[in-house]
Amino acid sequence: MTTSTLAARTAATAGPAVDPLPVLKGFASLRRLTGTYPAGHPMITQKLKELGDLVNEGLRLDSPLRIDVIRGDVYLDGVASSEENQAGQQIIRELSALGIDSIHVREGVRLEELQTVAEFLWQYRDSTGESVAAQLARRHVEHISLGKLLPLDTRWRVQQWPDAPTGPIDPAYAESILLAQQAFEDTAAGKPIDVVTVSDLVQLLIFKVARSNAALGQILAVKQYENLTYCHSVNVAMLSLLLGRQVGLDEPTMAALVEAALLHDIGKTRIPLEIVKKPGALDKRERKLIEAHTTFGAEILMQTPGLRPLTPIVALEHHRGLKGTGYPDLGDAVPHPMSQIVSVADIYEALTGARSYQDPTLPEHACLILARLAGDKLNTGLVKAFVNAITFFPLGSLVRTSRDELGVVVRTNRGDPLHPVLTLVADGIEGPRGRIDTAARDTSGAYERHILETLRPPEGLDLGSLLALEQAAA
Numbered sequence: 001m002t003t004s005t006l007a008a009r010t011a012a013t014a015g016p017a018v019d020p021l022p023v024l025k026g027f028a029s030l031r032r033l034t035g036t037y038p039a040g041h042p043m044i045t046q047k048l049k050e051l052g053d054l055v056n057e058g059l060r061l062d063s064p065l066r067i068d069v070i071r072g073d074v075y076l077d078g079v080a081s082s083e084e085n086q087a088g089q090q091i092i093r094e095l096s097a098l099g100i101d102s103i104h105v106r107e108g109v110r111l112e113e114l115q116t117v118a119e120f121l122w123q124y125r126d127s128t129g130e131s132v133a134a135q136l137a138r139r140h141v142e143h144i145s146l147g148k149l150l151p152l153d154t155r156w157r158v159q160q161w162p163d164a165p166t167g168p169i170d171p172a173y174a175e176s177i178l179l180a181q182q183a184f185e186d187t188a189a190g191k192p193i194d195v196v197t198v199s200d201l202v203q204l205l206i207f208k209v210a211r212s213n214a215a216l217g218q219i220l221a222v223k224q225y226e227n228l229t230y231c232h233s234v235n236v237a238m239l240s241l242l243l244g245r246q247v248g249l250d251e252p253t254m255a256a257l258v259e260a261a262l263l264h265d266i267g268k269t270r271i272p273l274e275i276v277k278k279p280g281a282l283d284k285r286e287r288k289l290i291e292a293h294t295t296f297g298a299e300i301l302m303q304t305p306g307l308r309p310l311t312p313i314v315a316l317e318h319h320r321g322l323k324g325t326g327y328p329d330l331g332d333a334v335p336h337p338m339s340q341i342v343s344v345a346d347i348y349e350a351l352t353g354a355r356s357y358q359d360p361t362l363p364e365h366a367c368l369i370l371a372r373l374a375g376d377k378l379n380t381g382l383v384k385a386f387v388n389a390i391t392f393f394p395l396g397s398l399v400r401t402s403r404d405e406l407g408v409v410v411r412t413n414r415g416d417p418l419h420p421v422l423t424l425v426a427d428g429i430e431g432p433r434g435r436i437d438t439a440a441r442d443t444s445g446a447y448e449r450h451i452l453e454t455l456r457p458p459e460g461l462d463l464g465s466l467l468a469l470e471q472a473a474a
C-alpha cells in the first residue's frame, strides 16, 4: 500500500471527509429537475456538475462511495452523517418512499450515469417485476447500484453455497443450523413448532457453540456467502448470548433470551417467499407485509405451548426503538430489555451478512453504525457492552497492521479492544507464522503497531482452523 493511499484510507476511517447528506440531496434535486425540465436544461446541467464533483470527491477518498439510510439516519460507508436537519429528513423520506435505502457509487462513474439514475428514480414505479439492478443495467448504468436494507431473511434457502468459507464449520454450530432449519421448515409447512427441538438447540448453543472460539469467529466475522438457511437466527441467538453474558444475566434468563432470539423472526414463515426474497425495492404493500412478521411471529409463538412467555414479546418488539419508533406501532411503550438485546444482535448480524446486492459491512463499521443508533433506537449501555464483548476486531478477522503485517485475530485484550493478539499469516495463504500482541508498547510507552484495517479473507485461508489451533493451545 502506498503512503498516499494509506493517508487516504486513514482519513476515510477517521471520519467522513465527504458528508453523505449533500450527495443524497444532490440525487434528490437532480431527480426532481429531470422530472420537471427537458433534458439538457441548464439547471439540470448545473446540478449534474455539482453532484459529479461531490461524488468524485467522495470516490477520491473512499472507494466505493457507499451511502445507506438505516432507520432514518444517513451513513457514508458505515459512518453517520454529521448534518441533521429538516431538509435531510425530507430527502430521506422521499427516498424511503421509493423503497431505496442505499446508493453505492463505484470508481469510474460517468455524469451520464448520474443523470440516468436521477431519471430512473423519477420514473421508478415498482410494478414492472424487473429487479432494480436489471433495470439499471438495461440503461447502461454500471457504476451505481440502488438497494434496500433489510435484515437477512431466515427462510431464504439457497441450493448451493458457492462462496462458502474454505474451513470446516464448527460441528456444534453446523448442528445448530440444521436444527434451526428443521424448526423453521416445520413452521413454514404449517406444523406446530417442535419445542423439544427448540430446547435442544438452546442447550447446544449455550453449552457447546458459545464455548467454541472457532464457532464464535465464524459468527462474528464478515459472512461473504449468501445467507445459509437459518444461519441468521442461530447467529442472532449467539450474539444475544454474548451480550447477555457481558451484562451479567443469570443462566435461566440467558436460556430464555436464547430461545427468544432463535425464534424472533419466525413470523417470516408467513410472508410469501417471493416478497421476502425480492432483491429490488419493496412497494408499500410489500413493506407492510414484511413488517407484519413481528405480529405474525408473536401470534405463532403465543399459540405454541411449552415456550417461555418472553419469546412472543421479543418477536413482537425486536424492530422497535427505545423511543417509540420502528414497528409495529405500540405507542411509546419501551421494549422489554431482552427485546433490546435482540435488536442490537439482529442489526449487527444483518449488517455483517452478505446480501444479494452488496458486500457485507465490515465488523468495525457495523459497530460504528450501532454506536450511531444508540440513544433513540438502541440502548446505549447495551451497545457499549456489545462492542466490548465482540471488540472492534472480532476473533477470526483478518487484519493488516501499521507494520504491514497480515494477521488473524486469535485473542482479544480485555480493556484494549483495538489491540488484539494476532497469529501472523504470510499474504493470507500460508500457515501460521508466530504470534504478536498488538497491545505491546515500546520503551517510550507508544504502541509498537496498530491495526490499520480489516481485510476480506483471501481464498484458501482457513480462519476456522487457525482459531481451533489457538483454542487447542489455550
Ligand SMILES: [Fe+2]
Pocket: 151, 264, 265, 293, 318, 319
Ligand atoms: Fe425481524
